[in-house]
Amino acid sequence: MNPLIFTTILMTVLLGxxxxxxSSHWLMIWIGFEMNLLAIIPILMKKYNPRTMxxxxxxxxxxxxxxxxxxxxxxxxLMHSGQWTITKVFNPTASxxxxxxxxxxxxxxxxxxxxxxxxxxxxxxxxxxxxxxxxLAPMSILYQISPSINxxxxxxxxxxxxxxxxxxxxxxxxxxxxxxxxxxxxxxWMTAVLVYSPTLxxxxxxxxxxxxxxxFMLFIHSSSTTTLSLSHTWNKTxxxxxxxxxxxxxMGGLPPLSGFMPKWMIIQELTKNSxxxxxxxxxxxxxLNLYFYMRLTYSTSLTMFPSTNNMKMKWQFETKRxxxxxxxxxxxxxxxxxxxxxxxxx
Amino acid sequence: xLKIIIPTIMLxxxxxxxxxxxxxxxxxxxxxxxxLISLSLLNQPSNNSLNFSLMFFSDPLSAPLxxxxxxxxxxxxxxxxxxxxxxxxxxxKLYITxxxxxxxxxIMTFTATELISFYILFEATLVPTLIIITRWGNQTERLxxxxxxxxxxxxxxxxxxxxxxxxxxxxxSLNFLLIQYWNQALPDSWSNIFLWLACMMAFMVKMPxxxxxxxxxxxxxxAPIAGSMVLAAxxxxxxxxxxxxxxxxxxxxxxxxxxxxxxxxxxxMIMTSSICLRQTDxxxxxxxxxxxxxxxVIVAVLIQTPWSYMGATALMIAHGLTxxxxxxxxxxxxxxTHSRTMILARGLQTLLPLMAAWWLLASLTNLALPPSINxxxxxxxxxxxxxxSNITIILMGANITITALYSLYMLITTQRGKYTHHxxxxxxxxxxxxxxMALHMTPLLLLSLNPKIILGFTY
Numbered sequence: 029m030n031p032l033i034f035t036t037i038l039m040t041v042l043l044g045x046x047x048x049x050x051s052s053h054w055l056m057i058w059i060g061f062e063m064n065l066l067a068i069i070p071i072l073m074k075k076y077n078p079r080t081m082x083x084x085x086x087x088x089x090x091x092x093x094x095x096x097x098x099x100x101x102x103x104x105x106l107m108h109s110g111q112w113t114i115t116k117v118f119n120p121t122a123s124x125x126x127x128x129x130x131x132x133x134x135x136x137x138x139x140x141x142x143x144x145x146x147x148x149x150x151x152x153x154x155x156x157x158x159x160x161x162x163x164l165a166p167m168s169i170l171y172q173i174s175p176s177i178n179x180x181x182x183x184x185x186x187x188x189x190x191x192x193x194x195x196x197x198x199x200x201x202x203x204x205x206x207x208x209x210x211x212x213x214x215x216x217w218m219t220a221v222l223v224y225s226p227t228l229x230x231x232x233x234x235x236x237x238x239x240x241x242x243x244f245m246l247f248i249h250s251s252s253t254t255t256l257s258l259s260h261t262w263n264k265t266x267x268x269x270x271x272x273x274x275x276x277x278x279m280g281g282l283p284p285l286s287g288f289m290p291k292w293m294i295i296q297e298l299t300k301n302s303x304x305x306x307x308x309x310x311x312x313x314x315x316l317n318l319y320f321y322m323r324l325t326y327s328t329s330l331t332m333f334p335s336t337n338n339m340k341m342k343w344q345f346e347t348k349r350x351x352x353x354x355x356x357x358x359x360x361x362x363x364x365x366x367x368x369x370x371x372x373x374x
Numbered sequence: 375x376l377k378i379i380i381p382t383i384m385l386x387x388x389x390x391x392x393x394x395x396x397x398x399x400x401x402x403x404x405x406x407x408x409x410l411i412s413l414s415l416l417n418q419p420s421n422n423s424l425n426f427s428l429m430f431f432s433d434p435l436s437a438p439l440x441x442x443x444x445x446x447x448x449x450x451x452x453x454x455x456x457x458x459x460x461x462x463x464x465x466x467k468l469y470i471t472x473x474x475x476x477x478x479x480x481i482m483t484f485t486a487t488e489l490i491s492f493y494i495l496f497e498a499t500l501v502p503t504l505i506i507i508t509r510w511g512n513q514t515e516r517l518x519x520x521x522x523x524x525x526x527x528x529x530x531x532x533x534x535x536x537x538x539x540x541x542x543x544x545x546x547s548l549n550f551l552l553i554q555y556w557n558q559a560l561p562d563s564w565s566n567i568f569l570w571l572a573c574m575m576a577f578m579v580k581m582p583x584x585x586x587x588x589x590x591x592x593x594x595x596x597a598p599i600a601g602s603m604v605l606a607a608x609x610x611x612x613x614x615x616x617x618x619x620x621x622x623x624x625x626x627x628x629x630x631x632x633x634x635x636x637x638x639x640x641x642x643m644i645m646t647s648s649i650c651l652r653q654t655d656x657x658x659x660x661x662x663x664x665x666x667x668x669x670x671v672i673v674a675v676l677i678q679t680p681w682s683y684m685g686a687t688a689l690m691i692a693h694g695l696t697x698x699x700x701x702x703x704x705x706x707x708x709x710x711t712h713s714r715t716m717i718l719a720r721g722l723q724t725l726l727p728l729m730a731a732w733w734l735l736a737s738l739t740n741l742a743l744p745p746s747i748n749x750x751x752x753x754x755x756x757x758x759x760x761x762x763s764n765i766t767i768i769l770m771g772a773n774i775t776i777t778a779l780y781s782l783y784m785l786i787t788t789q790r791g792k793y794t795h796h797x798x799x800x801x802x803x804x805x806x807x808x809x810x811m812a813l814h815m816t817p818l819l820l821l822s823l824n825p826k827i828i829l830g831f832t833y
Contacts, residue, residue, distance in 0.1 A: 277501060284479075284498040292494075292535070299539040304565070308572075311532040315525060322524065326517055330508040364494075 029074060040067035041161070048165040054102040054112045057169065058095060061133075064165060065091045071157060072150045083149025087158075090142045094132035101126035116176035123176050126169075127185075133166040136219060137188035140212045144196070147208035152253065155204050156244040159211045160237045167218065167233055171226045179223050187310065189216030194316025201255045203247055206320060207240065210279060213317050220310060221294045224301050231370045232290035239287060239360040242275045242353070249350050255324060259333035269329035271353075274361045276325050280318035286363030293370065375430035375485050378444065381408050382478045389470045394463055401470055402451045405477075409444035416441060416827050430485040431550070434831040438691050439615055440484045443608050445817065446698060447477050450600035452810050453702050456709050457598060458510075469510060473600055476502040480608055484615065489538050489548040492619075493531070496576075496612060500527055503609065506601040507593055519592035526589040530579035533572035540569065541623065550619065559626055570627045573620050574635070580613030581668045583635060584642020594661035595714070599705040602657065606664050606701060607694035614668070614690050617675045618683065618830075632676040639676075640769045643669035647773055650780035655714045656704045659784055660697060663740065666777065667693045674755040677762045680832035685754025687830030692739070692748040692818065699736045699814035703729070706807050707788065710800040716784070721793030729803045730789045732811035739818055741781040742774065747821045747828060 044064030051057050065088065072084040104122035106112060117123040128139070135143040147155045170177070193213025200206045218232045250268055252258040261268045278287035291314065295307040327333050385401055385408075392400045415437045418424060423433030432440060450473055458466050476499060483495040500523075508520035542548045545556065560566045579586045590610075594602050621628055646665040653659040667689065674686035704714070706729065711719045723730035742748040752774065759766040821828060 273505075282497065282501055283494040284501075288494070288497075295536060296539050299536055300543055304536060304540060308533055308536045311535065312529065315528055315532070318528070319521075319525070322521060326508065326520075330505065330520075331517070 029070070034071075037067050037070050040064075041071065041157070045161065045165045049168045052114050054105070054114060057114070058099055058102060061091075061095050061098065061165060064162070065095065068157070068162070072146075072154050074154060075151055079149045080151075083146045086142050086149075087146045090132060090139070094129045094139075097125055097129035097132070101129060114172055117173050118176075120178065123173070124178055124181060126173065127177050127181055130166040130170050131185055131219075134163060134170075134215050134219075135208075135212055136185045136215055137192045137212065138185070140189065140192055140196075143212055144200075144205045144208040147204045147211075148202055150204075152204070152244060152248050155207065156241065156248075159207060159244075160240050163211075163215070163233065163237075167229065170219065170222055171229060174222050174226050177223055182219055182223060183306070186216045186220035187306070187313075189213060189219070190310055190313045194313050197317065197320045200320065203253050203255065203258060203324075206324070207243060210317060210321075211236075211240065213314070217290065217294060217310065217314075220306070221297050225297045227370060227373050228290065228293050228297055230373045231293060234373070235286055235290050235360070235363070238356060239275060239279050242356040242360045243272075243279065245350050245353050245356065246272050246275065249348050249353070251348070255327055258324070259327040260335050261328060262332050263335060271357050273325050273329040275357065276321040278361050280321045281314055282318070284364050285361045286359065289364050289367050289370075293367070375426045375432070375481075378408060378412050378440075379430075379478060379481055381411075382444075382447075382474060382481060385474045385477075386471050389467045389474070397463075397466060397470065398451060398455050401474075402448045405444070405447040405451065409441070409448065412441050412444040425487075426485075428549070429487055429491065430482075431487050432485050434827075434829075434833070435618060435687055436484045436615065438687065438828045438830075439608075439611055440481060442611075442691055442694050443477065443480045443484065445813075446603060446607055446694075447473065449698070449702075449810060449813055450603050452806055452813075453603060453705060454598065454600045455806060456804075457705075469506070469600075472502040472506050473604075476506070476604060480604075480612075483612060487550045489550060489620075490535075490542070492616070493535055493538055496616065497528075497531060499609065499612065500524060503601065503605065507597045510598045510601070511596040512598070513596060515592065516596035519589075519596035522589040523593040526579050526586065527576075530586070531576035534576035537569050537572035553623060557622065557625075560624065562627070566627060567631065570624050570631045573624060574617065574631075577613040577616040577620070578635065578672070580616070581610060581672055582613070582665060583672060584638045584645065584665070584669060587642070587646070587665045590665055591658050591661040594664070594701075595655060595657045599701060602701040602705075603698045606660070606697040610664060610668055611690045611694060614671045614675065614686060617672070618686065621675065621678060628676065628678060636673060636676050639669040639672040640766060642666075643673075643773045644769060644776065647776040647780060651776070651783060654716060656707065656716045656784070656788070657701065657714050659716070659780065660700045660704060663700075663777070663780065664693070664697050666773065667697070670752060670755050670773075673759055673766075677758055679758045679762070681754050682758035682762075683832045684829040685751050685758060687751075688747050688825060688828050689751025689755060691821070691828045692746065692751050695814055695818045696736060696739045696748060699732070699811060699818075700740060702807070702810050702814065703733055703736055706803070711797060716787050718794065719797055720787060721789070721791045722797075723789040724793050725797065725800060726803050728808060729811075732808075732815065733785055733789050735815055736811075737781045737785040741778040745822045746818060747825050750822075750825050750829075 041064055044060045044067060047060030048057050051060065069084050069088055072087060073080045101122045104119055105117050109118040117126055132139040147158060190213050193209045193216060197206050197209030214236045218229045221228045246268055250258060250261045278285035281287045281291045295311060298307040385404060388400055388404060389397055415432045418434045418437060423431050425431045458469060479495050479498045483492055483499065486492040486495060504520050504524050507523065508516055538548060582590050594605055597605060643666045646662045650659050650662045653662065671686045671689055674682040707719050708714055739746045739748050742752045756770045759770060826833060
């Protein structure tokens, strides 16, 4: 793509999300979402083949539906409160419709079906933007309307997302689908604690974005999209295997890595609010996620996976330059002792 | 406590910056020095604990376990030298780094005051152990072993996290120093029964309790020697240590909640001892014997009398040293014949007489011969369980007999008789191996002269 046009489109995506995060008028938020959606379609379709077309179409249809539902909720809210300012939502119906719309945008169950298919159909870099940047806008709206969200619906969607994210990822070998199911499960964790303490949602979002960014960077660095091609990294760049191991264990939520921090804080917050079975169930379901991360580490770092003899002498003619990888890796693994820092997110 | 933790952490830069011919020497020497520092903690002047800071403390229960942990690191390094000799330098350094990381987490776990920090470090010990088992084990079954190990432990310990946080909400603090003064009875309700279960299951899986022990033979057999040593000697004791700490908060439910686990342990120790008599794999035999000894510790901890606590602590230390020594002996066989089958390497006394002396001593301590500390531990547990209920003497007596049977079976099969014809060209024992066995045996024998230091806080 022409660099000038690509820059413009990328800036529009950024601008759309910024508008969503910083507006106080509901109409501007809807405009921000639409701007974001329209501008990201060309980015998703950077490679022009039927697979990306299909993925982009699916993404467009689901997100457009969600935006329309959002508009409807905004109008109902307008009818009942008479004003366009973003505060809590004044009508339960509007609140439910808005929560469903934002769940559709985030990929929460039962609206999660588009996430694996869209993530699989696009390139790794576009998948990265999809799974990290695109989650910021809907999450910021959920943060702002959090006092008025119906707890039952949100918690049901959250727990179902954790279940689906765990079980759905078990049969996958394609890395992008694995990351998609991981995203569904993490979104579930984030929304489960939204009503109790939105700060923890933001913390989880921050740590999740760091870990997903690291994972995608490592995948892009080894140009691998399947488990099999990832298993060749011990031949090419053995250090990457260690980094993949650390980041995957962090995503699975193992102490003492930083992925444990959001899970611990969320369990703490939920337990303080006297729900005990829910965090236990969520924690045990997160072990399903850990299982398929472990499978990835087994084929990548903890064994020297069988490969053909040609692989051992493979030359890298062009070393991919990955920005920010070392700081990201450090942040996605060593942040646990800095847990008290979450007070800055208030 | 930082005087032990910081040197242990600094062992990691030491390995990465050492020259190729100095890595083993440097790390073994400095870890021996660190273990000498930790010996000073055994001097506990009063009945109270030694408090080093708000975060670390050491009391007569954790001090012997800490000394055992720091003592084992040089032994693990010595034991691993042979099987890593053919690996590239970076992989050797990675292995030593994993061991050091594990050591750091273990030291911090045994001395943590705050129970949530204990939990985080308890879980943190899983990661290096998993990497050691899966990356450096020898057979394909190691993958399955690592998964079983990780998931059994995590399934047990996630409810523990929730339980600890809910206890923190109720009482305001989980600092162990405070809790021993605060102690109130838990009210009797269904949710407190689940709280009891949630607190104890993590440690039951780690010990392991008889029904949940499936991960242990797999993990012990597939791990490399240092992994087996640290698993048998220390990681199982984490479960015992955790149980001893957390039962102080869980009265009075323990009086009736303990029955199923007592039954499982009493039956399980006989079952696992009997399985030992039918094992063909040497490491598997030692692994099942670990389950059997730990079942005794579970019985002792759940009975909650002063003598049983003394027996539990003594048994933990004694079993740690004995089991680790047995694994080293089995590994010396494995390095020569590359097989763990017992009958493939028979009659070793003729070929390696000094090693046969170590085998004899290890088997004798395993079957709890007087006056070793193994006997003190077992005897105290048998006596206290007899006073708890007279009938248990039948099971305990049967267990002692069967333990003697399989220990002698192991000794006689590997050492006595005519040697097999294919092992008459094995290398003689290295000085390193003899030193390893001596370093295991010497604390064991010396402690039988003054067992007071390992008898825990009820002495």
